[in-house]
Amino acid sequence: MHTKRLSDHLHIIDLKPTGLENFIASYVLKGEKATAIIETGPTCSIPNLLSGLEEIGIRNEDVDYIMVSHIHIDHAGGSGTLMRHLPNARLIVHLRGAPHMIRPDKLWEQSKLVLGKVAIAYQEIEPVPENRVITPSDGAVFDLGGSVHVKVLETLGHASHHLAYYDTDSQGIFQGDAAGIYFPKLDATIPTAPAPFNLEMTLASLHKMTQLQPKRLYYTHYGPVENGLERLKRYEAQLHLWANVVSEAVKRGDTLESTYQQILEKDPQMKATADFIAKHLVLREGVALQNVHGYVEYFKKKSLA
Numbered sequence: 001m002h003t004k005r006l007s008d009h010l011h012i013i014d015l016k017p018t019g020l021e022n023f024i025a026s027y028v029l030k031g032e033k034a035t036a037i038i039e040t041g042p043t044c045s046i047p048n049l050l051s052g053l054e055e056i057g058i059r060n061e062d063v064d065y066i067m068v069s070h071i072h073i074d075h076a077g078g079s080g081t082l083m084r085h086l087p088n089a090r091l092i093v094h095l096r097g098a099p100h101m102i103r104p105d106k107l108w109e110q111s112k113l114v115l116g117k118v119a120i121a122y123q124e125i126e127p128v129p130e131n132r133v134i135t136p137s138d139g140a141v142f143d144l145g146g147s148v149h150v151k152v153l154e155t156l157g158h159a160s161h162h163l164a165y166y167d168t169d170s171q172g173i174f175q176g177d178a179a180g181i182y183f184p185k186l187d188a189t190i191p192t193a194p195a196p197f198n199l200e201m202t203l204a205s206l207h208k209m210t211q212l213q214p215k216r217l218y219y220t221h222y223g224p225v226e227n228g229l230e231r232l233k234r235y236e237a238q239l240h241l242w243a244n245v246v247s248e249a250v251k252r253g254d255t256l257e258s259t260y261q262q263i264l265e266k267d268p269q270m271k272a273t274a275d276f277i278a279k280h281l282v283l284r285e286g287v288a289l290q291n292v293h294g295y296v297e298y299f300k301k302k303s304l305a
């Protein structure tokens with residue numbers, strides 16, 4: 001069993017990429033007339049996603065939409081492979097991300113460059129047929145039937161091609177990487193800020209999400225949480241804390257490693273995750289240092305502007 005029922009309409013599937021549990025989630029949202037999958041994970045986890053659908057009792061031909069938050073390999077890399085199995089599904093993706101899903105060669109090369117061994121483990125990105133792609137505008141609503149509507153929220157900052165999805169039925173937001181990575185067992189988040197990270201845009205996106213006063217958040221990394229609004233505010237405070245530490249470190253010319261250590265000392269949430277992160281290759285190389293690096297690059301660019 002790697003699925004869990006969250007409500008009458010909503011299930012979570014643990015995609016377990018490279019066997020790593022509780023790291024990448026896919027959500028399945030089912031209305032009276034349509035079904036959507038939110039996030040695909042990378043190519044290597046599509047077999048787990050498909051067996052998850054079977055476990056929930058959803059037939060492949062009944063999936064109408066695949067909604068991805070953004071085109072990074074851990075969120076959308078499996079889209080092309082998944083769509084070969086779901087004959088009626090269309091991909092919902094940000095306008096700026098769509099060309100890279102249709103012709104993923106550059107995205108794949110970039111993924112290998114940034115993530116190295118982790119990208120290879122995630123496996124190559126297959127193209128998505130152009131006629132099966134939808135690029136909604138900010139605020140667009142998808143009616144899945146009954147009480148289930150999904151509102152698209154353009155939420156830039158983590159990436160220039162990021163969308164979040166608000167589920168009116170559960171009053172929860174599938175926020176992709178717009179509000180950090182959550183470690184359920186540690187009850188801590190860390191920022192999702194790889195270069196080219198934009199702090200102002202991330203804060204504006206957070207503001208857009210807090211306006212909805214969400215009751216819950218559905219983290220891709222990882223899992224559902226209650227008190228969505230408070231979680232967003234706590235994340236905002238963490239982003240400011242990192243900004244204070246990193247802007248000073250950049251002024252002094254500190255190394256990346258030293259900056260990382262300073263964050264570990266000053267951010268209790270980061271400290272709580274330190275041992276866990278150190279144990280996993282994907283987290284250490286693909287996440288923690290990348291995020292500090294993204295912050296450093298952001299403040300370096302700012303000091304030059």
Ligand SMILES: [Zn+2]
Pocket residue numbers: 072074075177220221
């Ligand atoms: Zn991610």
